[in-house]
Amino acid sequence: MSEQLTTGVLDDGADARRRYVTAAVKVRLHQRLFRERVLSAYQEQxxxxRLRHASLLDAAHIIPDSSSDGEPxxxxxxxxxxxxxxxFDQNILGIRPDHVVQIRRDILDEVDGPMxxxxLQQMHGQKIIVPKRTEFKPDETALERRYQAFLEA
Ligand SMILES: [Zn+2]
Incomplete structure (x- = not known):
């Protein structure tokens, strides 16, 4: 009886662990697919x-990705x-819906080294390079929402 009980508890733990591992694998796969697709759409740049070193590049989310389900x-x-x-994540730079980069005011006023x-400072007012294909261009509504968050930060 008590052995039965123990086994039952262990099975529950194994199930929970399996579900956890499956979810973690899904998230990693989703992130990898997202990275591959975005980098490829931007021609690894x-x-x-325009830096072209894949090991120094990320696929940034415009709207933070809360759910890992669905297509990247x-x-x-x-x-x-x-x-x-x-x-971008720290709201030091924002991207306007018309693709023009805005650097935060206090950062523009700062005096420091080449980086x-x-x-940063010389990126202010420049347009980002976006993919030619419409279906890969950044979503305007997402940019708008994110830019509002930048302005309010
Ligand atoms: Zn860069």
């Missing part, structure tokens, strides 16, 4: 600075190098 949407992504991805000057 940062949309801002290229239109909710932009290929960005590590520094521009981090700056700040060339990597």
């Amino acid at each position: 940062c949309a801002l600075c 949407m290229v239109r909710n992504g932009v290929a960005l190098c590590k520094i521009h991805h981090a700056a 700040l000057r060339f990597g």
